[in-house]
Amino acid sequence: MTGDGAKGVKQIHQTPSKIDPQSIKGFMAEDEGQALAEAARLAGTLGPVLEIGSYCGRSAAYLGPAARAAGTVLYALDHHRGSEENQPGWEWHDQTLWDEKAQALDTLPSFRRNIAAAGLEDCVIALIGHSPRIARHWTTPLGMVFIDGGHTMKAAFDDYRGWAGKILPGGILAIHDVFPNPADGGRPPFEIYRKALESGLFEQLSFVRSLALLRRLG
Numbered sequence: 239m240t241g242d243g244a245k246g247v248k249q250i251h252q253t254p255s256k257i258d259p260q261s262i263k264g265f266m267a268e269d270e271g272q273a274l275a276e277a278a279r280l281a282g283t284l285g286p287v288l289e290i291g292s293y294c295g296r297s298a299a300y301l302g303p304a305a306r307a308a309g310t311v312l313y314a315l316d317h318h319r320g321s322e323e324n325q326p327g328w329e330w331h332d333q334t335l336w337d338e339k340a341q342a343l344d345t346l347p348s349f350r351r352n353i354a355a356a357g358l359e360d361c362v363i364a365l366i367g368h369s370p371r372i373a374r375h376w377t378t379p380l381g382m383v384f385i386d387g388g389h390t391m392k393a394a395f396d397d398y399r400g401w402a403g404k405i406l407p408g409g410i411l412a413i414h415d416v417f418p419n420p421a422d423g424g425r426p427p428f429e430i431y432r433k434a435l436e437s438g439l440f441e442q443l444s445f446v447r448s449l450a451l452l453r454r455l456g
């Protein structure tokens with residue numbers, strides 16, 4: 239790590255989220271969040287950080303301060319209508335996030351409240367919409383992309399195809415819920431992780447639980 243890097247670590251500790259990210263509803267463990275933050279602090283010096291799948295803002299509460307410490311911002315992309323497994327009748331449905339009027343899930347009010355409470359409105363920019371549609375029109379090269387959106391095969395591949403090519407050389411691709419052993423969880427995130435390695439465009443950096451971190455080659 240360079241002298242600048244060490245300084246960056248200090249900055250993260252000086253300006254963390256004002257609330258514990260683990261107090262925000264979500265699906266990211268503390269050690270995964272810390273690994274994500276460290277990656278964003280390094281890759282954020284190359285360009286902005288973008289996450290696909292913000293839900294109520296837990297991962298953004300790790301990534302936002304890291305992006306800020308690196309002198310950039312986090313684009314937090316989500317249509318805020320929930321993934322398949324968040325819908326009524328599914329395992330990860332939370333009725334308190336249901337919008338009666340819209341007859342749909344709506345995580346945006348919660349996301350917005352949490353980002354404000356975390357003191358991150360200066361460095362977390364919400365992108366509200368369908369990931370592949372936003373990717374089609376996105377032209378800014380990115381320092382880091384974190385994929386944690388829909389977990390169907392189509393959704394995962396759409397996110398990989400839409401965003402991986404926008405990562406700058408030296409930048410980082412992070413993928414959540416990557417389970418090499420099928421007994422531990424669903425296949426789509428693992429399949430795009432494998433695709434990224436097979437493409438020859440990425441090399442593996444590390445694994446923290448189910449969080450895979452890869453570096454974009456030059």
Ligand SMILES: C[S@@+](CC[C@H](N)C(=O)[O-])C[C@H]1O[C@@H](n2cnc3c(N)ncnc32)[C@H](O)[C@@H]1O
Nearest residue numbers: 264265291293297316317320321368369387388
């Ligand atoms: C597993 S949750 C994200 C969890 C979050 N990163 C955390 O730390 O708690 C997945 C999110 O992806 C969003 N999502 C799923 N498919 C999407 C798509 N095609 N475009 C935008 N957002 C999508 C859902 O609305 C949901 O909020």
